[in-house]
Amino acid sequence: MKKQELIKKLQDIEWQDFEVKEAKSAVPKNSWETVSAFCNTSGGWLIFGVSKKGKEYSVTGVDNPEKIEHDFLTALRSDKINRKIKVEAKKYSLEGKSVLAFNIPSVYPKDKPVYFNTLSNTFIRTGSGDQRATKEEIDALYRNSSFDKKDEEPTQYTFKDLDKETITRYRTYLKSIEPEHRYNEVSAERMLELMRVIVNGKVTIGGALVFGTEEVVNRAISDFRVEYLEVMGKSFADAQNRYDYRMPVQKNLYEYYFSIFEKLLKHINIPFKLKGFSRDENQPQVIAIREALVNLLMHTDYFSNAKPRIRILSDRIEFFNPGSLPKDLKYILKEEFSMPRNNTIARIFRTIKLSENIGSGFHKMFHGWTSYYKRKPKVDGDFDYYKIMF
Template structure:
């Protein structure tokens, strides 16, 4: 039986014996910065076994210790198969895990990522996402190009500071500017930050085109079903959450059953479940991904919350129902927590899971490439 995969893809790479140590290091880095993968040594580009003249396990392990930074520990398996002439040859499968210490780079200080069946040097945007995933960089405190203080809702900011018994509007201009910078709503240069504009912006979508929630209601259970309702929800994050919650409540069916000649409503999800999933999507999405909005899709049998950006390095799907807390956007977390929309205790998704369990419903948490998806059965 031929153990070699049929073709190269996002998770499979073929390499002949003549491959240089540097090239192998680059492939390993690319896989580690993504979802992991396998390098098949002694195999040509067409997937034919050409064999190895010796065992390269020690060489591979040395490359992973010295030419990959931080070091990574792959799994090495020496296998036997037949070449095209029917001769028995040795090949090796090197399994690279999804890196838990991303971003990885080579000893030549180059960061690689995997795109389809090839590797490439990470672009600035892709590198930003890798550092975000590692918690080494927070996009929400970056200045928004072209934005000014006049693009912030002064009334909303006044209400925010009133929670701390600060009369923002009665302060002089210098003190108001100090408060904005001290709270990271604006930078020291008095330019609104991504987080400040998202929460307090009058129309943040004008400067941050990725901001907003796309809401759609389908007549059926498939994405190609006809649409019953569709809208784009913009404004500051509190407005997005409130309007999306209202849209869900206006469209979601009320569970019921017939008892005798009467229809009796059955218990359904409380509002806090949908509110939590909306807040989670808004606060934890990756805002450095420019071309994609948060999407909420309501089907006959389920509702899906789709948020751009994979989970951070330290978070696994299996941990989400037990209270794991993570913060890709710590400024957004702080601002939305202070506004009463969330807490930092990691109780939100476990609450969603428990509420679904009470109703005998399933909830799925899916980390799917560059998206995080929550699917709630109705």
């Protein structure tokens, strides 16, 4: 039978991904590859009692479903897997035969990688198959495991190594929007200590990326840059030139934010509206793009070989984020969920009100863009990246 027919018979399951094993009389050995792959990527359903040949699915049934279910669930809580995995188990009767279905969850970033027996048995899901993870992919999973801690690590640098011009600009901006803020009453160095940009006299990685000189930033993260490209076509292949504009390297993330945001504003519609006696530029579609930009800077895995990238194409704006989302998007949108990859960077931008503190950033992106352009942004991704398209 076709895959669609099987899904129809199991219609109470919300299928996100799908793998079948014959499992006639025992738990198949390659089941652990699928468990690892689902846990490390987006989760999915593992079905015992169904075989696949080409595009055809056949119900073969499980001879002793109680024993196989017990053996499988027991193994998931044993030392065979490096993490205890809690799954949802269901039993079905199809064509008079027993079929077992197990919902394998995607685990939190801090619990990855999930593997069986040895680290080399780390798998990821690509398309509809399980693939052994490369060293680079395993490294990315480990970086995800320190999801909100990496940018809090200290560097060798102190306050005197930071870019004084950037710090002055930051303090001036803060005073203009929050004249009564307590940080305005203390020295620049003390402000950075209170914000935990400087801890025990040492600048954190996140602090170096936002406030560092170009030399400091490039020592903290080799080959550091945020790519901003304007392409006159729907793709590189469609464009006459590979790109019509590429932003020059900026010295730190604070400079990148304002340089990129100024460019982005030229590519969205901003109708003239008055707010009091001045033009209102804080409109929903502007807020959506601003949140997307700050989201990129707060959530990027700066130690990835990939670079954060913004592409302006003729029919869309793309924000490419190295590093995965902390949870599935549907849960982020359902809850007021906030877990930035880079806590220090998030704190710096939130202090000057360029980002939300209560997990509503994605809501503002989706609501703001949809309310003006009448279409929702699209989000695509995997265990080591995600991309938002407006």
